[in-house]
Amino acid sequence: MTTSAIAVSGLRKTFGDKTVLDGIDFEIPAGTVFSLLGPNGAGKTTTVNVLTTLIKADSGTVRVAGHDVATEAKAVRSAIGVTGQFAAVDELLTGRENLQLMVDLTRGSTKVDKRIVDSLLERFDLVESADKSAATYSGGMRRKLDLAMTLVGSPRIIFLDEPTTGLDPRSRRTMWTIIRELLADGVTIFLTTQYLDEADELADRIAVLNQGKLVAEGTPEELKRQIPGTHVRFRFATIDDLDVAAGILPESTRDDDALTLRVPSDGGTKSVRALLDRLDEHSLDAEEFSVHTPDLDDVFLALTGHDTAEVVAK
Template identity: 70%
Template sequence: MPSSVMPTPRQDGGTPAAVSVVGLRKSYGDKTVLDGIDLRIPAGSVFALLGPNGAGKTTTVQILSTLITADGGQAQVAGHDLAAAPQAVRAAIGVTGQFSAVDGLITGEENMLLMADLHHLSKREGRRVAAELLERFDLAEAAKKPASTYSGGMKRRLDIAMTLVGNPRIIFLDEPTTGLDPRSRHTMWQIIRELVADSVTVFLTTQYLEEADQLADRIALLNNGRIAAEGTAEELKRLIPGGHVRLRFADPDTYQRAASALREVTRDDEALALQIPSDGSQRELRTLLDRLDSAGIEADELTVHTPDLDDVFLALTGTDQPKETVR
């Protein structure tokens, strides 16, 4: 892999930022956990922070949700300065950590009402909000049962429902689907999509690359306390070499003509297939198709192969040396 990675396109500066971070730093003793990270997360989007264990994902969430203080840098959350107005930040956010905040000794409904009390809602308003959220998260039938009897997926849904009692506009979800079965994970994905449809901003940390690929508008890879790369899923996949277009032909003569007409091809004479290096972009595909049209050649099958997020993750976090920050 090359010694440095290509820069990804910048985000649209015209969209209001729900979270803005410049030079965020955090150390514990001689261990640097965050080494000057920069982030800008547009309002009403899903942002995913990926990284290996110990990369600093949870520390980032804890700082931005005012649970711990940074050693350096500046951050604004929901338009409020993190250091100067932590109370205003707390009023605008919700946080669901890796470990559920659900109290298993009381019922799901009682958990919800407890959160309503913490948000200083009246009893009538608290019961209304609790009932609506329990219904929304398909927990109404289990509302009177002790939360200790809930499945892992039900506890996670209750945890997020509790987070929504205060009607936050920014939600931090720190590895929300860890330990869930595939069905429960897909249910959680749908909940996240519905939150964003309601103009909520979601800051998601996850170790499931498919999760980030499915949900996130933008993704940042955190490694050794630095942002190794940032962009959309498709932009990140193009950073890694190995993408190609595969053309397959039914007619041997057409195959031979295509092999002669195209440059830098890898031939598969048995399958009558050609492989052409490509980043999968529309521009490169158009150039390839124009060359085929000019030569009067039509492929019977065209497939585009690009690296997936697993490839990106391994390439950019598979070394102890920090990568060049991509902005």
């Protein structure tokens, strides 16, 4: 595999008169987590389907694991694993039987050993339920089994299309742990999610897709810095101290009930120190202070015009 696990250039896809992907470009280094964000209908799943050879692009170049998805589809499929939005487990089979089925389907691969079934059951904490019907599994257990089935054959690139949608917080955290373990093993993760905290927690780089175009790309911190709103928040002991501080920092916004001042700032060490020095010059101490920066919800809203809670609820 090359140092780039995935390289996309000029990717376009239309359905009828609707342009779903309008010439997008991105590159994903091997052994990293790349998260693609966007409102419903932005083109996230279409992107995944093109990269995993399920549908063909209208134009552009896409290379996955060093192989062209248009001309070397078989080689691409042998290098990847895919976990879709819904757990693709057979409810008539047990967990063990689902995994064994995947082993049998990939029997031609020299990398596959039947002992992998026991290994995966243990890794995903499914040993106790291994011989129970998958129909009896909780949503979190099904998602774990689905991801375990994806790992049969040891793919080096894994596509996770909204893997934690509908899971309870504990199950989501478990999936996050599994994703980090895969990353530690050198696996490349392509993640789509509607949960901004998930992307913030897991992704090395994030791209935001809106109306078929990539409108931003960078690390979570780089994206947050693009959005204005960083400020320093001071809390004072008394209303008199707050009055004095408001006079010293006229650019601030005050909250009398909370005894706080909100001062616009870039959040850097020098600017925060300058604010503290101005208070010190008047022998004024704050009870506490903290630096607040926009989160990914603010970034998402600014770039797409969609509220994330509204998008997830759809």
